[in-house]
Amino acid sequence: MPAAVQGVPGRIGVAAGVMMRRSLVLAAVAALLLGRETIGLAQDSQYVIGPDDVLSVVFWRDKDMSQDVVVRPDGKISLPLVNDVQAGGLTPSQLRDSIKDAARRFVEDPSVTVVVKQINSRKVFITGQIEKPGPYPINGPTSVVQLISLAGGLKEYTDGKRILIMRTDKAGRKVARPFNYHEVLAGKNLEQNIDLEPGDTVVVP
Incomplete structure (x- = not known):
């Protein structure tokens, strides 16, 4: 009986260590991605x-003509004096x-800067058993693992082996690609960790 009692804290400690390492990996990937996003946006x-x-x-x-503007669905922006300008x-x-x-x-001789x-x-979407589902803007290469990290990781007890990457091909057909999160984290079958394209949806069942 004492041996069994002593074994419980040991197992809890191991589980806590695994969770801690997983959190550190997710944080590191997110930090790397955010750094790349900033560089990509600037350059x-x-x-x-x-x-x-x-x-x-x-x-x-x-300065009175300077503004922060949002591009409308029709691709145009509105500015003082010049009115509508095509931006999209x-x-x-x-x-x-x-x-x-x-x-x-x-x-x-106007001097103008656009930033x-x-x-x-350029958005991708992630839904299902994920901590922060929703749309995420991307600029530059963004892999499936990086998106999962940005979205806070998988929810506790989520399988992670049957994730699907939904993409519309050039013919307008929906294509589903399988993705095994745990395999990729273990360094196996890394080819499934593809770079996402705008409009892709990652489904975590």
């Missing part, structure tokens, strides 16, 4: 603007040139 001049993105438009000599489908530098051309009717402050158009 990717070829990013294509989309609906719901938040832009900072700065007129250096005309353009890079920040292309939009800057378009705004400068429109502003020349009212401002002599993407928040990316909301």
Whole structure:
């Protein structure tokens, strides 16, 4: 009997250690991903603007015209004097040139800067037995494990072996890819840890 009693704390300690290591791994992956997101947002001049993105438009000599704007569903933004300008489908530098051309009717030699402050158009979704389900904006390569980490990890007692990655192919068909979370964390079958694309949905049953 004493031996059995002594064994219980030991098992609890081992379980706690496993949970702690898992939490540390998730935190490290999330920190790495957030760092990459920040770098990508600052450096990717070829990013294509989309609906719901938040832009900072700065007129250096005309501060009253400077604004933070949200790209509308039709891809346009509204600015003082120049009114509607097409933003969706353009890079920040292309939009800057378009705004400068429109502003020349009212401002002599306008100096304009366009910065993407928040990316909301490139989203992936995660649902099911996850701590923080919902949409997540991505910029740059984001793997399934990284998304799960950003979403707070799997809920306690979740199997994690039958996760599905739902994607719409070029023909418009829904394709489901299997994903085994525990295999990937163990370094096995890493090819299933694909980079996600905007519109992908990760389902955790």
